[in-house]
Amino acid sequence: MDVSANRFDRLWADCKDDYTAAVTEVGSSGWYVLGRQVADFEAALAAWCGRETAVGCGNGMDALEIALRAAGIGPGDRVLTTPLSAFATGLAILRAGAEPVYCDTDEHGLLDPAAAAAALAADPGIRAMIPVHLYGHLADMPRLTALAAAQGIALIEDAAQAIGARRDGRGVGADGHAVAFSFYPTKNLGAIGDGGALLPATADMDRLARSIRNYGQTERYVHAVIGLNSRLDELHAATLRHAFLPRLDTWLARRRAIAAAYLAGIDTPHVTLLPGPDPEGAGWHLFPVLVAPTRRDAFLDHLKRNGIQGGLHYPVLIPDQTAMTDRGAPIVHGDLTRARRFATGEVSLPIHPYLTDAERDHVVATVKAWGG
Numbered sequence: 001m002d003v004s005a006n007r008f009d010r011l012w013a014d015c016k017d018d019y020t021a022a023v024t025e026v027g028s029s030g031w032y033v034l035g036r037q038v039a040d041f042e043a044a045l046a047a048w049c050g051r052e053t054a055v056g057c058g059n060g061m062d063a064l065e066i067a068l069r070a071a072g073i074g075p076g077d078r079v080l081t082t083p084l085s086a087f088a089t090g091l092a093i094l095r096a097g098a099e100p101v102y103c104d105t106d107e108h109g110l111l112d113p114a115a116a117a118a119a120l121a122a123d124p125g126i127r128a129m130i131p132v133h134l135y136g137h138l139a140d141m142p143r144l145t146a147l148a149a150a151q152g153i154a155l156i157e158d159a160a161q162a163i164g165a166r167r168d169g170r171g172v173g174a175d176g177h178a179v180a181f182s183f184y185p186t187k188n189l190g191a192i193g194d195g196g197a198l199l200p201a202t203a204d205m206d207r208l209a210r211s212i213r214n215y216g217q218t219e220r221y222v223h224a225v226i227g228l229n230s231r232l233d234e235l236h237a238a239t240l241r242h243a244f245l246p247r248l249d250t251w252l253a254r255r256r257a258i259a260a261a262y263l264a265g266i267d268t269p270h271v272t273l274l275p276g277p278d279p280e281g282a283g284w285h286l287f288p289v290l291v292a293p294t295r296r297d298a299f300l301d302h303l304k305r306n307g308i309q310g311g312l313h314y315p316v317l318i319p320d321q322t323a324m325t326d327r328g329a330p331i332v333h334g335d336l337t338r339a340r341r342f343a344t345g346e347v348s349l350p351i352h353p354y355l356t357d358a359e360r361d362h363v364v365a366t367v368k369a370w371g372g
Helices: 008-029 036-049 060-070 087-095 113-122 141-151 203-213 234-265 293-305 337-345 357-369
Strands: 055-057 078-081 099-102 126-130 154-158 178-182 196-200 217-219 287-290 346-349
Touching: 008 036, 008 234, 036 055, 036 196, 036 234, 055 060, 055 203, 060 087, 060 126, 060 154, 060 178, 060 196, 060 203, 078 087, 078 113, 087 099, 113 126, 113 141, 126 141, 141 154, 196 203, 234 287, 234 357, 287 337, 293 337, 293 346, 293 357, 337 346
Parallel strands: 078 099, 078 126, 126 154, 154 178
Antiparallel strands: 055 196, 178 196, 287 346
């Protein structure tokens, strides 16, 4: 059996008619950049998320950078975030001109409110905070929001992996100044190519974000700020709106059903399950488990020999990356014990909407059969 981390061939078989119809609509319109398709997708995305507005852009990292800049973050500022994430989280902070600051995660791999509180108390230069909703689990936003409000700092949610996720009845973007999404193909709502969006909390942030994504223009040939070329393509917007967003609820339900089967069926002392703070509400972009760091390669080999593609997210912490250390010692508050446990022992099992029941059961049986 071949159990892959993603099956884009099955996605294509399901969505190709709607996708090709969207391509035809864009092609025949004669308008390919920042036209009706982008505006319509932005409205549909905002409505789906329960927000007033959305701003499409080129990718998820740009969405974070634009959100930071629209919140007034720039050179001389520091931004507190997690060390356990894709490198894009830290890179977006640097591209905004700010300096990333790191503290440890909690037991779920999410930004730890207690560690964040200690970092904020020790470092008055922190002007913003980016919690990452890793694996599709929401961070403890009520506590982090209270911290941000008490310090008067911006709160930007990195929800690249968590569109549609909920925790204790609250959804993504219910608390922060802005939330950033990625539409990279592997994401829960992915395009066939790169794309991203941010959902700003205020009309002023919305206007500035729209300007920044389009060269800093306030009107044609009038440039008020130094901007980017980060516009969501009409083609991606049309296919996201017509082919993929209408299926997102079904896809999320399938991810949750697979996660529930894994949580119920995998029972072995050699693999630690990570249900997260709200397994029924999680987006389950990934299904992470922990194994002994010295046995991770053996576990991956066991999966491979049984036709299962395992993944690693993320084996090198952001502040440990050469691109960060070459700039000087990264700013870290406290130790990173829990984050390093994830980095050295995490393995991701296949979870996607087109995973069959037989493949799901094969994963469960294979993991249970591993002797450690």
